[in-house]
Amino acid sequence: MKQIVVASGKGGTGKTSIVASFASLTKAVFTDCDVDAPNLHLILKPEIIEKIPYEGMEVAEINEEECIKCGACQKACRFGAIENFMVTEEKCEGCGVCMLVCPVNAIEMKKRVNGYVHVANTRFGEFVYGLLIPGEEASGKLVALVRQKAKEIAERKDKNLIIIDAPAGIGCPVIASLSGTDLAVIIAEPTMAAIHDMERILEVAEHFKVKAVVCINKYDINEEMTKKIEEYCRERGIEIIGKIPFNRKFTEAMVKGKNIVEYDKELADLMKEIWKKVEDMISQK
């Protein structure tokens, strides 16, 4: 089984629109690992078959009646999560140190549901996506759960490909989306900010030994910058698998809840070419 992750470092470069268009071009299990701001389901329009609650880290709770206000927990908590003998939940990392040091056992660690993994059917096939409850933590672990579910389904349905829509950034949920994949497709944009971010995500891919290729979106908004991306990639032997022009049809398609392959013939042909390259790359491996 092969896994392809689509990432970008910077948000808003068109990652999800591109992943959505791949759904028309291949039979794969699709996943959205941008668990605190998922968007792919808005295009794929899933029919949810299963909603699995996800319990992330526990959170500390101080029993007011038993607390003798000695301050031991406050001193021991490295995350500044205890103030005035109360736990600030969104700062609590669930490490359990406060419970360990409390001399009167006034602290308990509570389980709670941080989010859900959705297993769904779409007009393109199976789709698994995570959704964190707003303000909850531990998204890396939820990503891992989404990927594990996707794998199970792929095995069951005899599909040999999983496509992962990764979140922006380079931190915990991105690492969880990227590690162990066979290919990272990095969506770049010819702006100074996006180039900077592309360089960082390429370094992350290299760090985790995942082969990366680049696709330049909205390449014609600044052709000079596009050249810079091309040069940067050429110097490092990173293949550019496609260049997509700026086109309002991408937004129009999104508003209509469609992917670009469904919406526009000409852009569909371009996406097919790009997909073909991706396919060739993973079958070579």
Add this chain to the structure above:
Amino acid sequence: MIITVASGKGGVGKTTVAVNLAIATGATIYDCDVEEPNANIFLKVNLQKIEDVFLMNPVFDLNKCTFCRECAEFCRYHAIAVLPSDILFFPELCSGCGGCKIVCKHDAIEEGKRKIGEIYHGKNEIEIYQGLLNIGEARATPVINQLKKHVDKKGIAILDAPPGNGCPAIETMHGSDFVILVTEPTPFGLHDLKIAVDIVRKFNIPFGVIINRYGIGDDSVEKYCNGEGIEILMKIPYSREIAELYSKGIPFVKEIKEWRKKFVELYEAIK
């Protein structure tokens, strides 16, 4: 006053708003998007590293260790595996909570520092602090936390938050006086805006919305804001000129004068 500029969805113009607002008001900017800091691409300040960010990690003394497994059983992040005569430690999983050292009865654990990021500072017409997470590191929040220690409440502090609605974004907005949520008028923008609104409401922080690239997409964001009684602070129209300046890393208040005034008014309105 501390103003956080955040956005559920990435790439909708958060940094653009933060930078333009800082230039128009002479505020200090804190780039809390430590995974992908971009503010200085627009400010072009000569940055100096002022601090390293460390996480405390356990260091095991195998001469004292009895391989009793207490530390591994305590660690909720599964960062320690105890073998019959060795210890495996996985630094990328460790939160630095220090619990293993406390539970160890044999005094076999000391703590050592592991560098996970850096803090930068610089100043020209604008003062900026920036955090940077090392490549391959998972935990952005300790870097944001340390960066925020430099926030000066007396002046105007603008915090450029990371995208999304996860812990790094929440860590950034914690303790702010006002949050500006930037979005774009598309279904993706609306979806992620709603999650962000849930969060700022949960934390009781006053907030308002800026719609960037106004004119693309549809009117669902406006309808949503009007329906929820959320103030739309500003609409920045989609224009080729603004997009091109952005791509070159030029803040548009510098080139299009009437916008400077609009950002000053924006600040007056939220103050």
